[in-house]
Amino acid sequence: MSATATAVQTPLTSLPAWKALQTHYETIRTRHLRELFKSDPARGTRLTAEAEGIYFDYSKHRITDETLRLLLELAEQSGLRERIDAMFSGEKINITEKRAVLHTALRAPKGAVINVDGENVVPEVHEVLDRMADFSDRVRSGAWKGFTGKRIRNVINIGIGGSDLGPVMAYEALRHYSQRDMTFRFVSNVDGTDFAEATRDLDQEETLFIISSKTFTTLETMTNAQTARDWSLKKLKDEKAVAKHFVAVSTNEKEVTKFGIDTANMFGFWDWVGGRYSMDSAIGLSTMVAVGPDNFHAMLAGFHSIDEHFRTTPFAKNLPALMGLLTVWYADFFGAETVAVLPYEQYLKRFPAYLQQLTMESNGKHVTLSGERVNYPTGPIFWGEPGTNGQHSFYQLIHQGTRLIPCDFIGFVKTLNPLGNHHDFLLANVFAQGEALAFGKTPEEVKAEGTPDWLVPHRVFEGDRPSSTFLLEELTPEALGKLVALYEHSVFTQGVIWQIDSFDQWGVELGKVLAKKIIGEIEGSGPAKGSHDSSTTTLIERYRKQRL
């Protein structure tokens, strides 16, 4: 293992920049954004950065030039530069699983050289991409036929977590570019309703399943895959039909074969691709079938352009680094518990859900790389909804509640569906929300509107509520890739500062183990004994009695 991955680090709270930020926070916390803008008329153009067609306005954050200077120093003192180099060069920075972290290799151009254990992985990546393209073309053109000779009209991805959220988010985001005479669905939940509703109006003869699972052992996915097999064979009535209606995406050839899928119909990837970082790997097969290989490659190019930006740009102009540092600033100094992600773009309706796994499975950690309990908050809760729907639901709390919730507003200059003045209204709303949150409305302003005294406190907006605004030209496959890569590298930046392993997920294990044990007890006869507490035992027994 490399020196970078295992080096003993100075504890975060002992770093000079951290201490300086603590002192600095005391001076900044009382400075209102109104005052910061008033004292610097150029703030709204100065505190912005632009890269790869993404305009990032971070002027409405509770920071000064001094805050930025100290945050950038924190990045340096945390070794962010070295850690970026370690990740990009294939060092095993996922130390608890002893794995390299190379989702960036999935979008590296053909000639690139990225070695893992002395072997260049880029040719393999492109070999799989080429096979995916060939398969996608055949399905899209109708050359790939179902068992009875009918054309495939429906594609269902079965997977969960990273093997579902990336594909479904990307499909929804790029629906505009998708093949409209085909149906794409996504089954993830072990709740049978998910499968039943996804298939109720479909014909088995025209339906292809993509079983996506890195491990090919995940209970939910394997259960749904088995049900899909039974559902298909009920009509097709011949085991040989499986080869025409099932393909697998996995790193586990043995389990794929055991399930009965021919490895000729398997698309592989590698242990250095984390589940939540896998949408560019073969896990993106459903995306490629939906939008075609050219659009998929354009998305990869978008990812790659931000990879290069992150790898080479000084932190002061580096979008993901700035985003990550701002997240740390609010989580650790202001005590912000959450971040709201608010895309003003209907096609990005699953983007917040996708980001929840990316951010929270990555940075929901309570020990450092060396196993010490942290004494500062780590990953905040990410959540959100597309605008303007959120405005008529939870924005009240963001504007007038007692919590500080930094917001990410995401907007596009051009719409893919021009309809009258809808788009101007949409954009007017996104700009208005950032303005209202930052500047609010003072009691004097409220009074001047003729509001009776008793009502004034209710109508006051304190303001001083921070937000970022991201403005892109249009939601293209390339833009989607850029947007996702921004967040991936922001998450990485945060993890480096917090000195945690952003690439493992041990926290999901205990629930899985207990569920397996309880399944045995639920399905067995006799009283549930196990070694449960009295609450769990009673729940199990009550369920068993009532379902009879």
Ligand code: F6P
């Ligand atoms: O929930 C834990 C997890 O391991 C995720 O990290 C992963 O994306 C998901 O399960 C699915 O795993 P697999 O692709 O192996 O089925």
